[in-house]
Amino acid sequence: KQEVTQIPAALSVPEGENLVLNCSFTDSAIYNLQWFRQDPGKGLTSLLLIQSSQREQTSGRLNASLDKSSGRSTLYIAASQPGDSATYLCAVPSDDKIIFGKGTRLHILP
């Protein structure tokens, strides 16, 4: 049974710093891994989708890496801004379902 874990559960950093969010999964036989952003009480916005054959994906200040063999992914956010404050969730498909981590609540201090 696939399980997804995200560490830390919450993180506060000063504006301008670079930061890394971690995601781990128990079953390395995945098609892909997807990172989402969620603002309070809102839906999920897809940030990056990494296929199993890829090592990383980049979009603007965001860079996601994937190491299938170790069951880990990281989301790197460069030069953080207050607008980056949100909950970040990683998810992997399993039996055509989406298995989510519990998310990391990120707070960027102005």
Next chain:
Amino acid sequence: EAGVAQSPRYKIIEKRQSVAFWCNPISGHATLYWYQQILGQGPKLLIQFQNNGVVDDSQLPKDRFSAERLKGVDSTLKIQPAKLEDSAVYLCASSSGQALGYTFGSGTRLTVV
């Protein structure tokens, strides 16, 4: 392409009332999901459709929740009667295949008072 549309965005009802949510997935996406997300928790799958058939509804509280996807396009999720613990964000997502990722709607925030 247009995203996943959900309505309403917000809903406040009293306990024991009924409520319905609507979802229009991305055109051509055969798979549609409804998730419940309680504050501070990750999304929990309620029901999964493949076209207009139910693939998984094992976590749907069938005594009060129902869902349908007529014609394999739009879907509605209904709660009757609502309980206080149903207060959550209800998320709809669609996919054309797990290798292509998932797209979520903006969610419906339900408050039961």
